[in-house]
Amino acid sequence: MVAAAAHNGRLRRPVIAALAALRAAVFPARCLHCRRLLPADSGGFEKPAPAGVDRDLLRPYFCSDCRAAVTPVESPLCPRCGIMFKSRAGADHLCGRCLEQAPSFNMARAALVYDRSAVDIIHCYKYKGKTRLAAPLGTILWRAFVRYWEGRPVDLVLPVPLHRRRLRRRGFNQSDLLLREWQTHSHPSAVPPMGAGVLARTRTAAPQAGLGRRERESNIRGVFTVRRPEQVDGRNILLVDDVITTGATAGECARVLLANGAARVDVLALARVI
Ligand SMILES: [Zn+2]
Ligand SMILES: [Zn+2]
Numbered sequence: 623m624v625a626a627a628a629h630n631g632r633l634r635r636p637v638i639a640a641l642a643a644l645r646a647a648v649f650p651a652r653c654l655h656c657r658r659l660l661p662a663d664s665g666g667f668e669k670p671a672p673a674g675v676d677r678d679l680l681r682p683y684f685c686s687d688c689r690a691a692v693t694p695v696e697s698p699l700c701p702r703c704g705i706m707f708k709s710r711a712g713a714d715h716l717c718g719r720c721l722e723q724a725p726s727f728n729m730a731r732a733a734l735v736y737d738r739s740a741v742d743i744i745h746c747y748k749y750k751g752k753t754r755l756a757a758p759l760g761t762i763l764w765r766a767f768v769r770y771w772e773g774r775p776v777d778l779v780l781p782v783p784l785h786r787r788r789l790r791r792r793g794f795n796q797s798d799l800l801l802r803e804w805q806t807h808s809h810p811s812a813v814p815p816m817g818a819g820v821l822a823r824t825r826t827a828a829p830q831a832g833l834g835r836r837e838r839e840s841n842i843r844g845v846f847t848v849r850r851p852e853q854v855d856g857r858n859i860l861l862v863d864d865v866i867t868t869g870a871t872a873g874e875c876a877r878v879l880l881a882n883g884a885a886r887v888d889v890l891a892l893a894r895v896i
Contacts, residue, residue, distance in 0.1 A: 876889070
């Protein structure tokens with residue numbers, strides 16, 4: 623029985639490889655954004671080396687031009703809200719907005735600049751059903767977590783919740799799906815606990831697009847509720863979203879979590895507007 627299973631396993635591998643080669647010959651992989659043919663050796667997504675350039679993780683899905691346009695967030699940035707300064711010289715320093723009014727979260731960071739190329743990639747993932755992008759994007763998010771939170775305690779990770787109607791329509795919470803990737807790229811003890819259902823979005827806000835910062839803040843106010851305050855009380859919380867635009871959504875989540883006794887709220891996003 624065991625010998626037969628091992629024999630099957632040995633046989634199965636070359637068959638799978640042959641089928642994959644045949645599939646690649648009949649349906650060559652194309653860039654998910656510009657549809658250009660990808661080189662045959664682009665390969666599938668594999669567990670990456672811990673170091674390395676984030677945009678290289680997108681190699682099986684996007685052509686070299688589309689990947690080259692992806693911009694990582696780098697210093698100098700604001701140590702509080704994580705915004706990257708357009709001037710590339712000098713040290714990290716507080717931005718004008720944080721000096722004027724400190725956000726309710728303790729610190730926010732993002733892996734990528736939310737520019738044209740990141741918009742296209744994240745739209746592919748969120749709206750065009752390319753959920754296989756959760757593997758590289760979740761890994762990019764994990765690397766940012768390791769980079770910025772090393773040595774900082776995080777007791778609970780919460781994805782920014784969607785309203786249940788939107789969740790039903792889309793079929794998945796984009797931040798939650800990225801976080802599931804964390805388990806596959808790390809030792810389980812290195813991944814902080816995830817809090818499903820701790821924070822909920824109990825009403826929908828009017829679309830935020832086109833609104834200024836203050837309008838976004840009042841539009842989003844009262845949208846979130848803490849369902850399990852006992853899990854929040856005294857904890858260091860990491861809130862995870864796919865994109866930070868003005869920080870109004872993250873700020874409102876942080877406000878509600880702090881009002882329910884959270885010790886500290888940090889924010890991590892895949893991309894942020896600069
Ligand atoms: Zn392309
Ligand atoms: Zn700032």
